[in-house]
Each structure stands twice: as structure tokens, then as C-alpha cells.
Amino acid sequence: MTQLFSTKNGLLTLGPDLIEIVNLLEARYLGWAAEMGATDMHFPPLLSVEALNKLDYFRNFPHLGSLVTKIKPDELQAYATGEHADHDCCVPNDHLVDGHFMLQPASCYNVYMHFENTQLDEALKITTNGHCFRNEKEYIGLKRLWGFHMREIVCIGSPEETKAHLVEGKKRILDLAEELDLTLDVDTATDPFFEDQGKRKLMQKLFPVKEEFLTHDGVAISSVNYHRNFFGERCDIRLASGEHAFTSCVAFGLERWLHALLDRYDNDVEAIKAVCARTEQATPV
Numbered sequence: 313m314t315q316l317f318s319t320k321n322g323l324l325t326l327g328p329d330l331i332e333i334v335n336l337l338e339a340r341y342l343g344w345a346a347e348m349g350a351t352d353m354h355f356p357p358l359l360s361v362e363a364l365n366k367l368d369y370f371r372n373f374p375h376l377g378s379l380v381t382k383i384k385p386d387e388l389q390a391y392a393t394g395e396h397a398d399h400d401c402c403v404p405n406d407h408l409v410d411g412h413f414m415l416q417p418a419s420c421y422n423v424y425m426h427f428e429n430t431q432l433d434e435a436l437k438i439t440t441n442g443h444c445f446r447n448e449k450e451y452i453g454l455k456r457l458w459g460f461h462m463r464e465i466v467c468i469g470s471p472e473e474t475k476a477h478l479v480e481g482k483k484r485i486l487d488l489a490e491e492l493d494l495t496l497d498v499d500t501a502t503d504p505f506f507e508d509q510g511k512r513k514l515m516q517k518l519f520p521v522k523e524e525f526l527t528h529d530g531v532a533i534s535s536v537n538y539h540r541n542f543f544g545e546r547c548d549i550r551l552a553s554g555e556h557a558f559t560s561c562v563a564f565g566l567e568r569w570l571h572a573l574l575d576r577y578d579n580d581v582e583a584i585k586a587v588c589a590r591t592e593q594a595t596p597v
Contacts, residue, residue, distance in 0.1 A: 314573070315597040316581065321346070322451030322458030324567060329581040333573065334566055336588035340440070341463045341564055344484050348477070350437035350465050351579035355422035357443055358413040363425050366546050376446045378458070379411035419464040419538075420561045427468065428547040434559060437471030437477070441566075442457075454571035455512030455531050461566040466559065471540070474560035478536040479524075485525055485534045491591040494572050496525045496533070501509060527575065537561050 318325045320418065326334070358380060364370060370377070383391060387407045390396050396407070403592040416422060419442030427436070441463045448456055467477035482498075489496045501522040521539070537560060543549070544556035551557050577583045 316579065317454065317570075319451065319453060322448065322456070324457055324459065329585075330570055333570060333581065333584055333588055336585065337564075337566065337569055338441070338463065340488065340588075340591060341465075341527065344463045344476060345437075345439035345452065348437055348465060348480060353423070353426075353440050355416075355419070355426065355440055356578050357416055359416050359421055359425065361412055361414060364414060364421070367421065367424075367543070368546075369421075373417065376417055376448070378415040378417075378445045378447050380413045380415060381408045381411040383407055384409050393420065404500045412513050415459075416442055417446050418442070418444055419462045419563070420466050420559075423464075423466045424468075424547045424549065424559065425542040426547050429549075431550045431552065431554075432468065433552055435467060435473040437461070437465065437467050439465045454574070455456050455529075456569045457567055460568075463564040463566060464561045466561045468544070468557045470551060471503070471558045472590070473544040474558040477499075478538055478562065481536050485536075485562070488591060489525070492573065492576070492587055494576055495528060497528075499524045499526055499532075531568055531571060533565055533572050535563045538562065 314327050316327050316330055343350065361370075361379075364377075382444060383403060384407055387396070400408075412548045419440050422442070423438050423440060441461055443459060444462045445459050447458065451457055463480065465477075466476045469477075486496065486498075501524055521537065525534040525535050526532055539561075540561045541556045541558050543559045547558040549559075573588075574581075577587075
């Protein structure tokens with residue numbers, strides 16, 4: 313029997329059966345995105361430290377970042393000639409240049425940075441599937457990985473448009489879970505971006521900034537996120553009126569959806585393929 317998947321150090325290898333299931337799920341997500349008017353885009357896997365500082369990332373999540381750097385020019389010859397053979401398991405910090413880039417921790421950040429300093433004539437919806445990285449305390453199978461894939465459908469527009477985007481996204485997630493016979497709990501969470509900003513923190517009580525969709529074992533496989541005008545202000549994205557845009561996103565953790573399905577169907581990949589294939593042609597919302 314072909315191995316379904318393997319993980320080492322939080323890094324995942326998927327076998328062909330799970331790739332087939334991922335493709336079926338992705339077809340559904342992309343179908344939704346098209347119905348919601350989103351354009352599919354591909355972004356770099358890296359974000360600059362400068363950009364992430366602008367988004368307060370290090371103030372909120374310094375423990376999760378995975379920096380990308382390179383060997384110092386004056387150390388290259390020593391590595392090429394084998395003089396640093398004693399460092400066969402790592403490259404010491406003092407051999408590295410300063411890190412100016414980081415592996416993306418979420419797919420949507422690159423969307424906001426791409427549209428930095430722009431003014432929109434109308435609401436904009438973008439979908440993207442990013443290979444994301446978070447430096448967690450521990451890694452657990454498909455549930456918690458260092459490197460994982462996140463499909464997001466992002467809306468940039470007015471408060472009304474971005475809220476409506478989340479209402480539709482939430483319904484689609486719950487409908488799909490029902491079709492796949494997955495039981496999900498909806499949990500309201502706060503967003504660290506807003507915790508130290510009085511007015512935004514108070515506004516969380518009026519409209520949740522984050523709702524997570526949890527499996528029976530507490531794994532969040534999807535979320536809907538309302539950022540208000542935080543990213544619009546930080547990236548200077550404006551509406552036709554000149555006001556800063558609001559943003560929201562609907563997110564799917566692909567490996568976590570796999571975990572939920574394997575758990576529900578007791579690793580019966582043929583049963584999972586069959587139920588996913590049936591939902592692919594389900595009637596749109």
C-alpha cells in the first residue's frame with residue numbers, strides 16, 4: 313500500500329492518493345472563488361521584513377517567523393573547500409548575513425502588499441494558494457506543520473462588501489462540511505492586530521474579527537477573518553471615495569482538511585475521493 317503521507321521536522325510529503333483529494337478540494341475552492349468574483353493569482357513565497365514590520369507582524373507573532381538569509385561572502389570559500397565540515401548539520405549565525413526576508417506566514421499578506429499605494433474603482437476579490445510557514449512549538453502530523461498550504465479568498469472593498477464576503481464564505485464552509493459529513497464547531501476569536509488599539513478592540517464586540525471552524529479534536533481547518541481598515545491603512549489601499557479600504561478573507565488549511573477527512577473516514581481514501589467528487593458538482597450557493 314502506498315504511504316499516504318510522511319512528516320519530518322514539520323515538513324510534509326504527500327502521497328498520490330492525498331494529492332488527488334487535495335485537487336478535488338481545490339477544484340471546489342476555486343469554483344467558489346470564481347462564483348464570488350475572485351481572480352486567481354500567484355504570489356512570491358517570501359515577504360520582506362520591512363513589509364511585515366509595517367503590518368505589525370513582529371509585534372504580534374515574533375515567535376512564528378522563519379527568516380531567509382544566505383552565507384556571508386567571506387565565508388563561501390571556506391564552505392566550498394570543506395573547511396567548515398564541522399558544521400555539517402547547521403550554518404552558524406555568525407556565518408550568515410542579516411535576514412531581510414521571511415517565508416510567508418499566511419497567503420493574504422502578499423495580496424495586501426501587492427496592492428499597496430493603489431486606489432480601487434470597485435471592490436476587488438483575489439484568491440491565492442500559498443505555501444506558508446510557521447515556526448510552532450511542536451509539529452503534529454497533518455494538524456500542525458511548519459510548512460503548509462493555505463487557500464484564501466480575499467475581499468478588498470467597503471465595510472459592507474467585506475462583511476458580505478465573510479457571510480457568504482461562512483455559509484459555503486458549513487455547507488461543504490455537511491456534504492462531506494464533517495461536524496464543525498464555530499469558535500469566535502480575537503485578532504492580535506487589534507488588541508492594543510482601543511476603538512478597534514471595542515468594535516470586535518459588534519462584528520467578530522475572526523471565526524474558526526473546528527473539528528471534534530479542536531483543529532481549525534478554516535477561518536473567516538475581518539480586518540476592518542487595518543491593512544487598508546497600513547498599505548494605503550483606498551476606495552474610489554478616497555477612504556482606506558476594508559479587507560476580509562476566507563481561509564482553508566488544505567492539510568488540515570485532509571486531517572479532518574482522514575479522521576472522519578478512518579483513512580479510507582477511496583471513500584474520501586468519492587464524497588469529494590460528489591461535492592465538486594454540488595449546487596452553488
